[in-house]
Amino acid sequence: MLRTSALSSLLLLRPLLAYGRSAQFLVDADNNIINNMNTRYTLNLTVAGTAVNVMLDTGSTDMWVAPPGGLVGATTDSKTFAEIAYGDGSNFVNGSVLWGEVDIAGYTIPQQAFINVLNSVGEEGDEASGIFGLVGLGFTGPDGSIPAALTAGGFNGTDVGKPVLSSIYAENPSKGQFFAFSLSRVGDVNDTADASLTISDYDPNYVAVANSPVLPVYPPKGGRWSVVTDGITANGHTISWPSFDDSLNATGQNAVLFDTGTTNFLMPAAVRDAIYSTVPGAIVSRNSSISNLEFSEDNDVWVLPCNAIVNMTTIFAGQDFPIHPLDLVDIGVFNAPDGNNYTACLGSVTNGGPILGPGLDALYGDSFLRNVYSVFSFGNSSMGPYVQLLADTDTDAAAADYLSVRAEQLAESPAEISPAAFISIYDGPNAVTSAVGGGPTSAVIATTTAATPTLATTTAVPTATGYTDGSAISSDKNLAADLDSSPSSNDSWGKWGPIIVGLLATNLLILLLVAFVSVMTYIRNGRKAGLPMSDKYAGAAHQRYVPVKLRDDSSFVPPAETLYDDEDHAHGRYSD
Template identity: 35%
Template sequence: MRPSAVVAPLVAASLARAALHIPIKRYASSVAPFHRVTAAAGSANTTTGVGSLNVINGQNAIYIGDIAIDGTSVPVQLDTGSADLWIYANDFPGILSNARNYTDISLNITYGIGSVSGNVSVIDIEFVDMPVPKQALLNALKTEQLDGLFEVGAYGVLGLGANSLSNIYLATQKKFNDSRGQTVLSNIFAANLTEPNHIAFFLDRMGDLEGSSPGTLSVGTYNTKYSAVQYQPELPVFDPNARVQRWSTLIDAVELSGKNITFGKSVVSGVPKGKALAVLDTGTTDLYMPKATAEAWFESIPSAVYVSTEDVWLVDCRAELQFAIWFKGNRFPIHPLDLTLPHARPLFSFPNATYCSFQVISTADGENLLDYLLGDVFLRNVYSVFDFGDTDPQTGKNGDPYIKLLSITDEATMIADFHASRNQSLAALPPLGNLTAVAAADKKANPSGASLASADAAGGNGSSDSSVGVNVNKLVGWAPAMLGLLGFNALALFALVVIGVALLRRGKGETGSVGTPRYQPLHLPPRKAEHAPYEEPLYEEYRYSDA
């Protein structure tokens, strides 16, 4: 995971154990920490809702919220790409002393890199200022690899997906044939039958001089500033796997540099012709797109160069990149600040210099489960609502799930904001590197132009672990040069880097092709070492129209 380029320290201690009603705030705000938000008055959908909390921004790389157990606040990653709650209780002695522990229900959640294992426990918790009695969670007794990640300040993951995506729910249902293992959100909705069954996110952006209030997560209600989202069209959840519901929906078009691409055939069975399937995931930092589309875009940008020896695309840090996504006839632009990241390091024989890499990542075929994975790079540009389905008051049954999006990026001001914010970031860094010289040096070092990292991975055992190791080494190689810019300690930075690699390979433990994005919760292992063991798209010259 690539942390944002701003001169602002990430203080792990501040993130770690904030009191339940006193969240960490990066920007001044009049919003109460754990507050209830009322939707716009007079609306047909007006509701007092369930509750809302401020979200902690970890350097644009991870978004964190608190749960409370026996009065102790536990920071966890907020992840729409998974559905399980797990915490590493060893750092909170006695926190599960009042839990009912099912030692006979052991789970191992395996990721593309690393894993978390433990037993299911049931205990009363509090979330969004709401008591959630008898909540099932995984008491993580052991984690493998990535020991520095807790320095980011999260001690678990709160999955915000459906029961069908929950390992805990499926395991307990199999054993007891009841719902005792259902998700946190399922329990909250069950206790508030008259309230809407949705969650809504505003994710703030660090490194933006325009500033913003803290990010928010609202349950059953809206942030009043963005209550107009109620009137946006519903984007039905489209999931080819009817047994497992993910927050996936159809894309009409992707607009790159002012031009729409024509979608080839989707890798996902059942996706209509001319559409693509996207998963919206707050637990993923970057935006992932098909390799052919991404590379066609990169190659069309005059200043972009591919450095094969590093397996990374670099671009002019001041380039005004244009990227937008169309859903149901509506256009959602992405702020240029979200598309590239400045960092500094020496390359080849050149002195230390500043370069920018893309926050848009090319991937393989998505394991036939998705075409696009829209992480925080996209989600910072919208107010997003994830609705589990409206409840029929007569039958009590939920309707079909859907997503609503409200664009919150102002195209009229974003370019000026980009230059002002980016120039401030660059002022704290070494001079910009010469991309033409870098490209020439890379050509001399590797005349074939093929990725040396890919070649190394292919020369190994062919497993996904090999490619992950290459990516770890590559990202760690870039990390030290960012220290002066980010101003926080090396261990925290290393943690952010490794999170990016973990998210690059998020999954349920399936084996798959190299570079495939996964949707599993972020793996956050303990700090204590003793606990460690398509068709080519075509560019078109027209704007999208749903007519």
């Protein structure tokens, strides 16, 4: 048995949200791409006369199917066996390599090689959602699972084991060797967007992409859809980070991979922290008992006020590509350790850990690709492989959309409490946290702001103007302006410094007098009733709420129907 690890694909390195007893789909007008609640983008194809709903994955190459009733049409069995293992190998599919007719995106391939899956581990969530296969849209090569298996079986594997795209290009030599995506979003005001996959052609709605800058694949012979980015900005702050590639460090750039098989942004932990540190009211709980709603290599969780907007922009070839706030913040309802249900918003940019590097500084999954029209070209005789992007998100419109969606969700969900209170319920009052401006120094945040907003530290419920404890929730679409409008520290001190010093001196005198009176009273009366403060609150101070940490975290329950449209929604994770 040949076993090949799909190292370039992070398809299973992220959570899958299972949506109740039946799959929840958003199908575009042309019945082309199916959006499974922003976690999977799939396509209906026909293989050997059998209709199969398959995932689209730019992070891998081979095709495999596992239709529940088997294949009904004619196939040819190569008598070879292949396996695709994901991540550390704990998730995999294997089976016989067959040839059969495949109809996909308007093309017919008479004899396409694919794996007819006999055994699979880790695919249960997708199967429950009606997804029974995968089509890889990555680069071909002799080491792919199918070509290598066929070669080992005595065939010319690179010739008869070509992936789907290579087969289409071979059948249509006069057409360009590229494909293009538009990905929809479930959950915004309009349930955005016509989603589409076109091969050797553009979606008519996005033909302007032909004039977009060409982003060469980096490194040139890397064999994956990674390119160089000029960085990101978050709420008006420029954020940069060291690259694994020394040659990119000299230019202040980074290499990022585009992968439709991954839900969110996977970044170094320091970059994740730098992004959310720009958001007023956001707090991170280190090694938290709160379950991240996206895959992450650590248990650090950023909790944000649900109407705080993350204005993040990615930059390629000097052009800005804004990201919709809905793609940066997840909302959920949590059954907390105190027995109550709370609504909370968590940052969806997470720590990629060892998935990243060497040569890969970040992974941009569907959270990025929903905001652009993307073209992936294998190049031609005069140019190597490249990507072109066309921005498809307007910052102001997206901010208004975010506030509208969140208001509707919060109105029909349990109470939201302040991030500090939410973290305290899960991780105790001594939780290790960081607030605005608390990002690690290994990511560089270029900023001219001088003030850090104060944070709520007591249990509070949001109202129209803020939390019930008096702390405010900013609804300004341009949150960076709140920071930049703060007076400089020198001006503030010159105006208020003497007054502050006087107040502090007065308070100190009062405290000394109170302490003196208390001590004298204690000595005179000899009172010993009750527990000393150190003993009375010792249990509460050191108590840490630790719900069972499973990949399928039972502490997460679905928000209101306005969020998932399914009261039986359950939360699940992939972990390969």
